[in-house]
Amino acid sequence: MIKISEIFGPTIQGEGALVGQPTIFVRTGGCDYRCSWCDTLHAVDSEYRDTWKPKSANDIMTEIKKLSDNRPLLISLSGGNPAIQPLDELIDLGHAEGYSFAMETQGSIAKDWFSKLDHLVLSPKPPSSGEDTDWEALDKCIKAAGENAEISLKIVIRDEKDYMYARNVAQKHPDLPMYLQPCNTTPPINEDDTVDFEDINTRTQWIIERAAQDYWFDVKILPQIHVMIWGNKRGV
Numbered sequence: 001m002i003k004i005s006e007i008f009g010p011t012i013q014g015e016g017a018l019v020g021q022p023t024i025f026v027r028t029g030g031c032d033y034r035c036s037w038c039d040t041l042h043a044v045d046s047e048y049r050d051t052w053k054p055k056s057a058n059d060i061m062t063e064i065k066k067l068s069d070n071r072p073l074l075i076s077l078s079g080g081n082p083a084i085q086p087l088d089e090l091i092d093l094g095h096a097e098g099y100s101f102a103m104e105t106q107g108s109i110a111k112d113w114f115s116k117l118d119h120l121v122l123s124p125k126p127p128s129s130g131e132d133t134d135w136e137a138l139d140k141c142i143k144a145a146g147e148n149a150e151i152s153l154k155i156v157i158r159d160e161k162d163y164m165y166a167r168n169v170a171q172k173h174p175d176l177p178m179y180l181q182p183c184n185t186t187p188p189i190n191e192d193d194t195v196d197f198e199d200i201n202t203r204t205q206w207i208i209e210r211a212a213q214d215y216w217f218d219v220k221i222l223p224q225i226h227v228m229i230w231g232n233k234r235g236v
């Protein structure tokens, strides 16, 4: 069984390499990290554990097909850390119906079934998260995805230390496309909590200027589009 925090869509992917793409989100419950600015605490904190429902791959697929009117589109496996969950059967079932799969994980846990994904978004967490990166585990995730999945890196940037961390990751993995994303410093505790859009805009401008200063041009810089459109609202 797979612990599910929420399934929603169709909406658009709001960040990273697949931004703008029509997507159904499958958010699993549970995470091995506790990032200081986590924006999905409802899928992380044990306080919400009772809301995570165990579901079979078949039941999840039925829900996805209903939401998408049986039209195969992109399914984004998110969390929490979806790598904790047994998702290989769901990927097989979805592929058999023509759906494609992207997964976002911090890269702390590698699973053989990553090779079944169409897209793997690795989002190692920078110093401002308060978490340490297990570089060996990150490498294992890249190896596990192999040649089949399109792999990209996405790093949240709050400050100069985070920026330098991203530079370091880019140097370690020059072949992988990298996306930088300004930190939402007012992540939701409740979905009614307001977003500091001015802060996000200022931080985005700073990252763009900072990368230009370094002549770092093989990187893409994008705010979270869903946050700019819907703020902290859930399920969109």
Ligand code: SF4
Binding pocket: 031, 032, 033, 034, 035, 037, 038, 039, 040, 041, 044, 079, 080, 081, 106, 125
């Ligand atoms: S890894 Fe992601 S889901 Fe887990 S605590 Fe950090 S930001 Fe939240």
